[in-house]
Amino acid sequence: MALVLAILCFLCGNAILPSSASSDSFLQCLTSMMPSELVYQQSSSGFMSVLQSSIQNPKFLTNTTVRPLCIVTASDVSHVQAAVRCGRWHGVRLRVRSGGHDYEGLSYRSVQPEVFAVLDLARLRGVRVVPGEGSAWVDAGTTLGELYYAVGTANPGFLFPGGACATVGVSGFISGGGIGLMMRKYGVGGDNVLDARIVNAAGDVLDRAAMGEDLFWAIRGGGGESFGVVVAWRLKLSAVPPTVTVVNNLRTMEQGVAYLLAKWETTILSPSLPADLTIRVVLQERHAFFQTLYLGRCSELLATARGVFPELGMTAADCNEMSWLRAMAFIYFGNAATPPEALLNRTNSLGTYFKSKSDYVRRAVGKAGWDALFQQWLSKNGNGLMILEPHGGAVGGANTATTSPYPHRRGVLFNIQYGSMWWGEANGTAAAAALRWLDGLYGFLGQYATSNPREAFANYRDLDLGQNVVGRDGVSSYRSGRVWAEKYFMGNYRRLAAVKAMVDPSDYFRNEQSIPPLPKF
Numbered sequence: 007m008a009l010v011l012a013i014l015c016f017l018c019g020n021a022i023l024p025s026s027a028s029s030d031s032f033l034q035c036l037t038s039m040m041p042s043e044l045v046y047q048q049s050s051s052g053f054m055s056v057l058q059s060s061i062q063n064p065k066f067l068t069n070t071t072v073r074p075l076c077i078v079t080a081s082d083v084s085h086v087q088a089a090v091r092c093g094r095w096h097g098v099r100l101r102v103r104s105g106g107h108d109y110e111g112l113s114y115r116s117v118q119p120e121v122f123a124v125l126d127l128a129r130l131r132g133v134r135v136v137p138g139e140g141s142a143w144v145d146a147g148t149t150l151g152e153l154y155y156a157v158g159t160a161n162p163g164f165l166f167p168g169g170a171c172a173t174v175g176v177s178g179f180i181s182g183g184g185i186g187l188m189m190r191k192y193g194v195g196g197d198n199v200l201d202a203r204i205v206n207a208a209g210d211v212l213d214r215a216a217m218g219e220d221l222f223w224a225i226r227g228g229g230g231e232s233f234g235v236v237v238a239w240r241l242k243l244s245a246v247p248p249t250v251t252v253v254n255n256l257r258t259m260e261q262g263v264a265y266l267l268a269k270w271e272t273t274i275l276s277p278s279l280p281a282d283l284t285i286r287v288v289l290q291e292r293h294a295f296f297q298t299l300y301l302g303r304c305s306e307l308l309a310t311a312r313g314v315f316p317e318l319g320m321t322a323a324d325c326n327e328m329s330w331l332r333a334m335a336f337i338y339f340g341n342a343a344t345p346p347e348a349l350l351n352r353t354n355s356l357g358t359y360f361k362s363k364s365d366y367v368r369r370a371v372g373k374a375g376w377d378a379l380f381q382q383w384l385s386k387n388g389n390g391l392m393i394l395e396p397h398g399g400a401v402g403g404a405n406t407a408t409t410s411p412y413p414h415r416r417g418v419l420f421n422i423q424y425g426s427m428w429w430g431e432a433n434g435t436a437a438a439a440a441l442r443w444l445d446g447l448y449g450f451l452g453q454y455a456t457s458n459p460r461e462a463f464a465n466y467r468d469l470d471l472g473q474n475v476v477g478r479d480g481v482s483s484y485r486s487g488r489v490w491a492e493k494y495f496m497g498n499y500r501r502l503a504a505v506k507a508m509v510d511p512s513d514y515f516r517n518e519q520s521i522p523p524l525p526k527f
């Protein structure tokens with residue numbers, strides 16, 4: 007019996023780590039099915055620049071990073087099908103990359119040594135909007151900035167409720183749920199998808215009708231990579247008035263920022279706060295930056311804000327009235343004069359190393375807590391920050407069984423993103439100090455954040471939360487997935503794993519934090 011098991015494991019081990027012969031046959035298969043100039047092998051002169059093209063964090067550009075065998079730059083859905091079919095036939099896994107913003111770089115690197123290919127979708131982009139129509143087909147490699155630009159120029163009067171960062175890929179954003187300044191009005195990214203086209207593990211293209219409602223539910227927030235390669239999304243667009251208002255208010259420790267935050271977090275609870283109004287807060291060093299987006303004019307905003315949050319002291323002089331498209335550019339670039347065309351720029355600067363973590367808060371922190379946070383943590387490190395994204399409104403009331411898998415809804419006050427930055431080396435003393443500070447801050451917030459599970463946001467991927475363990479059957483174990491996945495997906499983890507068992511039981515599409523298949527008992 008032991009011998010039989012040993013032989014079985016030896017065989018499955020071979021299937022997981024392909025030999026150089028199967029790498030060669032994989033490459034031959036690819037080049038027989040698509041133009042060879044779209045496949046960049048490590049020896050190609052363009053390999054490094056294509057690999058780097060959408061990497062956001064130089065941490066994953068070191069010479070110890072596990073790199074792909076090749077990068078497939080698909081420019082047509084048939085190339086995606088070819089990559090999946092060749093990959094399955096020859097035992098080479100794919101890492102799918104759209105915008106490349108994954109916080110742990112899992113769309114283009116493997117944590118453990120592994121032979122894999124990157125399927126890069128940056129060439130597969132385009133937005134088809136019809137003026138006056140409340141929906142758009144969006145190719146998978148499109149960025150949020152490209153989507154905003156297409157909607158704002160071709161279909162003014164509509165918006166898509168995305169995030170603040172224009173270079174984030176639409177596909178990764180939706181695959182992890184997708185939060186932003188318009189979600190209190192219209193829900194998370196995954197709630198705003200009407201249809202999708204996915205290439206499944208057999209290499210077939212399925213639309214919503216063909217994939218069925220369970221898979222269609224899972225791909226709208228159950229995490230990228232796990233279920234197949236999404237090649238296009240049909241997104242719901244929503245109405246926006248011709249003029250919206252953006253306000254930035256900076257308040258320092260000396261100006262009583264802790265008191266303001268204590269007022270802010272109780273305001274979020276108030277049902278009288280209209281969903282047209284969102285005030286997110288960025289905390290850094292000795293100040294808080296209150297960033298307001300109001301889906302309407304300044305005069306209405308002031309009437310509302312003075313009623314619900316008079317302590318902030320917002321005035322007409324603070325208001326920046328503009329179109330929704332210009333507001334998206336202003337919020338991202340921080341300059342009201344930046345033209346909307348800048349939202350089309352996909353170039354990364356790759357200057358700053360960073361590590362992020364996340365939390366959800368369901369009970370108010372209170373003035374004493376905010377005071378301690380500034381005194382003991384933020385004021386001690388100018389290279390750290392926290393971003394607080396208020397929930398409530400359309401997100402707070404929704405039920406995930408009928409919407410999309412994003413589980414942090416009813417009762418959540420706000421999401422926290424922690425960030426710690428450094429410069430110099432990926433893994434030197436500056437990195438160690440930055441990570442120590444971040445771990446300490448995360449430990450300190452434990453008393454205020456949710457527990458059992460300590461909720462985390464799938465789009466702010468954090469490998470500290472855990473990684474899948476691949477079992478003897480060559481499949482990621484459901485039990486190992488619970489450790490991290492119940493933080494991201496809470497009670498939805500089991501349903502996601504059941505969908506995975508249905509569509510990819512052999513676990514071809516996987517990474518360190520993909521959904522494992524639910525075992526059959």
Ligand SMILES: Cc1cc2nc3c(=O)[nH]c(=O)nc-3n(C[C@H](O)[C@H](O)[C@H](O)COP(=O)(O)OP(=O)(O)OC[C@H]3O[C@@H](n4cnc5c(N)ncnc54)[C@H](O)[C@@H]3O)c2cc1C
Pocket residue numbers: 062101102103104105106107108109112113127146168169170171173174175176177178179181182183184185186229230231232234235236237465466517
């Ligand atoms: C500067 C910055 C700001 C951010 N701001 C926000 C924000 O405001 N709100 C928010 O919700 N998130 C935000 N994020 C997080 C971001 O949404 C996630 O990192 C998201 O996964 C990025 O999507 P991507 O396509 O750029 O990433 P990728 O690295 O390309 O992909 C991310 C994951 O999805 C998988 N994937 C990608 N494309 C596909 C596809 N077509 N089919 C199947 N799987 C796919 C990848 O394999 C990977 O596992 C931010 C990130 C950064 C770096």
Ligand SMILES: *[C@@H]1O[C@H](CO)[C@@H](O)[C@H](O)[C@H]1NC(C)=O
Pocket residue numbers: 069070
């Ligand atoms: C990796 O990079 C470091 C410096 O960044 C260098 O010292 C080292 O020699 C490199 N190793 C290899 C194998 O190239």
Ligand SMILES: *[C@@H]1O[C@H](CO)[C@@H](O)[C@H](O)[C@H]1NC(C)=O
Pocket residue numbers: 348351352353354355
């Ligand atoms: C695009 O963005 C990069 C990185 O931020 C910047 O260096 C570059 O100047 C921008 N290009 C244009 C044309 O704005």
Ligand SMILES: *[C@@H]1O[C@H](CO)[C@@H](O)[C@H](O)[C@H]1NC(C)=O
Pocket residue numbers: 433
């Ligand atoms: C950083 O260096 C330490 C000590 O050399 C090592 O244990 C750790 O694995 C390294 N981390 C990364 C991400 O390379």
